[in-house]
Amino acid sequence: MEILRILGLKPLTDVKSVLCVQPHPDDNEVGAGGTLTRLAANGCQVCYVTVTDGRYGGSDQTVSADERVRIRQAELRSAGEIVGVSHHYELSFEDLGSYSEYEVMSALIPILRDVEPELVMTVDPWAPYEAHPDHQKVGRAVAAAVLAANSLIKPDCGQPCTVPMIAFYASAYPNTYVDVTDFWDAKLASILAHKSQFANDEWPLLVQYFEHQAKQYYGAMQMAQGVAEPLSEGFAEAFKVLSPRQLHFFPAALHM
Numbered sequence: 001m002e003i004l005r006i007l008g009l010k011p012l013t014d015v016k017s018v019l020c021v022q023p024h025p026d027d028n029e030v031g032a033g034g035t036l037t038r039l040a041a042n043g044c045q046v047c048y049v050t051v052t053d054g055r056y057g058g059s060d061q062t063v064s065a066d067e068r069v070r071i072r073q074a075e076l077r078s079a080g081e082i083v084g085v086s087h088h089y090e091l092s093f094e095d096l097g098s099y100s101e102y103e104v105m106s107a108l109i110p111i112l113r114d115v116e117p118e119l120v121m122t123v124d125p126w127a128p129y130e131a132h133p134d135h136q137k138v139g140r141a142v143a144a145a146v147l148a149a150n151s152l153i154k155p156d157c158g159q160p161c162t163v164p165m166i167a168f169y170a171s172a173y174p175n176t177y178v179d180v181t182d183f184w185d186a187k188l189a190s191i192l193a194h195k196s197q198f199a200n201d202e203w204p205l206l207v208q209y210f211e212h213q214a215k216q217y218y219g220a221m222q223m224a225q226g227v228a229e230p231l232s233e234g235f236a237e238a239f240k241v242l243s244p245r246q247l248h249f250f251p252a253a254l255h256m
């Protein structure tokens with residue numbers, strides 16, 4: 001689309017550094033594990049920010065919340081090794097806690113100014129039926145931080161920096177598809193590395209759901225590429241990619 005070129009948005013797969021901010025320790029893999037693995041394999045620096053400690057995730061009531069935090073920290077590292085994550089930031093807000101969007105934005109600004117990523121990725125907080133407060137607050141805080149990092153706020157937290165692109169996964173309004181067929185097995189392995197969340201009887205059903213969704217995205221990708229008879233033989237992930245300019249006073253962003 002011409003407007004994307006005007007806004008300076010390059011192909012998602014060409015970026016050399018990405019900061020991927022997740023509410024919980026497993027969101028990045030579920031939303032974008034194939035794309036992140038593909039980027040890392042191409043030499044892109046992949047950094048993770050995990051906002052909450054995930055202390056209330058899963059269904060195992062035999063371990064304490066503190067123990068669950070430690071288990072999930074180890075799983076976060078294991079999944080990150082599969083993806084190729086080079087650095088982890090953990091903000092350790094309480095899972096489902098009363099922290100504010102402003103607090104998360106404030107914590108992210110110095111990280112953004114330090115890393116200066118070409119791309120910031122996070123969950124889409126504006127998906128119509130997204131009811132999880134952590135996903136709502138974190139997605140919005142990331143978008144706000146991308147804007148604020150280039151302002152004069154917090155002059156003691158690094159030099160203002162421009163983030164060229166933001167990509168939301170789990171979006172109801174995707175405008176970009178990434179072929180992750182060659183990285184599908186790695187994506188599933190990275191998700192399953194979160195054993196406390198996924199190593200249970202529901203996993204085979206979840207895989208079916210993930211694969212169904214990814215095949216639909218693959219077909220949508222081919223349609224967007226003008227393929228006459230789209231196939232659903234491969235797997236793709238979907239994103240809403242925007243320029244920071246589209247994050248403020250730009251209602252048309254919904255349809256772009």
Ligand SMILES: [Zn+2]
Nearest residue numbers: 023024027135
């Ligand atoms: Zn989550």
